Amino acid sequence: MFGLKYLRNYVGEIVFFGRFPWAIETNSLREVSVGTAEEDELLASAPRSSCTDWAMTCNLFVGSRQLDAARDPRLEVVLPQLCRRCQTLSAWDITSRRYDEMQKVQNESKSIAHSLGAGLLNYIWTTFDFASVGIEHSSIDVGRCIEYDRQLDFHSMVREIEVLQAKLNATEDEDEQRALEEDVTGKILWLCWCGICAEVDQLLPQVADYIRSERKFVVSGVPRLTVAMSPPSVGITGNLKFVDDGSISKPKR
Numbered sequence: 267m268f269g270l271k272y273l274r275n276y277v278g279e280i281v282f283f284g285r286f287p288w289a290i291e292t293n294s295l296r297e298v299s300v301g302t303a304e305e306d307e308l309l310a311s312a313p314r315s316s317c318t319d320w321a322m323t324c325n326l327f328v329g330s331r332q333l334d335a336a337r338d339p340r341l342e343v344v345l346p347q348l349c350r351r352c353q354t355l356s357a358w359d360i361t362s363r364r365y366d367e368m369q370k371v372q373n374e375s376k377s378i379a380h381s382l383g384a385g386l387l388n389y390i391w392t393t394f395d396f397a398s399v400g401i402e403h404s405s406i407d408v409g410r411c412i413e414y415d416r417q418l419d420f421h422s423m424v425r426e427i428e429v430l431q432a433k434l435n436a437t438e439d440e441d442e443q444r445a446l447e448e449d450v451t452g453k454i455l456w457l458c459w460c461g462i463c464a465e466v467d468q469l470l471p472q473v474a475d476y477i478r479s480e481r482k483f484v485v486s487g488v489p490r491l492t493v494a495m496s497p498p499s500v501g502i503t504g505n506l507k508f509v510d511d512g513s514i515s516k517p518k519r
Contacts (some may be wrong), residue, residue, distance in 0.1 A: 268462055269381030272374040275347065276390050276495075277469045278340035282461040337472055345476050352487025355494075371494035382455065385412055386466055391495050393470050397477035398488035403470065414463040415456075423457050 270280050354367045378387055389411035396406055427450055434446040477488060 267382050268458065269378035269383035269386075270462070272378050273383055273386060273390075273466075275344065275374060276394075277466050277473060278338065278344045280462055280465050281340075282458065282465060286461065338469060341469065341472055341476070345473065348473070348476075349480060352491055354487070355490040356487035368490070368494050371491060375495045382459065383462065386463070387495065388412070389466065390470065391492055393474050394477065394488055394495070395492050397474040398492070400478055402478075403474040408467065412463050412466075414460045416460075416464070416467075418457070418460045420457065420461070423453060427453050427457070 268280075270283075273280060351367060351371070354364055355371075357364045375387060378384060389406075389408065392406055392411055393403060396403065430446055430450045430453070434443060434450060437443055437446065
């Protein structure tokens with residue numbers, strides 16, 4: 267749905283869906299005082315965890331906030347693979363291997379572009395492009411590349427979804443059922459989107475550092491990689507567009 271099968275080839279494994287049930291059950295994420303709750307009485311006792319806290323808790327390390335030596339272990343797989351791909355793409359002669367690799371990158375990008383993770387393509391593309399010329403990731407205006415609520419309270423959002431689901435189960439009016447189903451779906455997708463973006467936000471700076479540090483191996487292939495990855499002009503999430511309250515709407519054509 268979010269194109270994670272192919273995104274992991276550029277940013278590493280996204281563990282949101284694997285860790286989320288565990289985080290909800292254990293309530294192990296630390297409390298932070300951010301956000302507001304629509305159902306104050308129900309949510310008053312809920313532990314609060316922003317997107318940044320979520321991403322830092324999911325990872326064994328805390329991404330760019332740690333020393334360079336503390337590289338997220340998920341990147342130990344994707345970085346050598348990324349280096350090999352760039353070396354193949356940087357070949358001066360037009361070989362079938364280079365052509366096949368270019369086609370593979372293009373196909374992966376198209377698959378991501380047609381998923382709910384399409385909005386991440388521009389962020390990844392910009393990061394790689396900057397890194398290939400030695401520009402640090404901190405120079406990127408991340409807010410212009412991806413839109414998500416960095417202060418979203420995960421536990422409060424889950425409680426809101428539970429309240430809406432209870433209302434949906436109790437109502438018999440078909441129009442109200444449809445409205446509640448849309449609200450539940452929108453909030454679930456928004457919650458997933460924010461969690462995935464938070465992880466990518468933690469991993470990409472380390473990928474960018476790798477590209478800059480391995481310039482003699484990577485830099486000549488990255489421009490061709492970014493050309494193949496060039497994101498199409500689509501909305502933030504391809505077929506759907508999220509709005510601030512967590513609901514979803516069709517993108518304008």
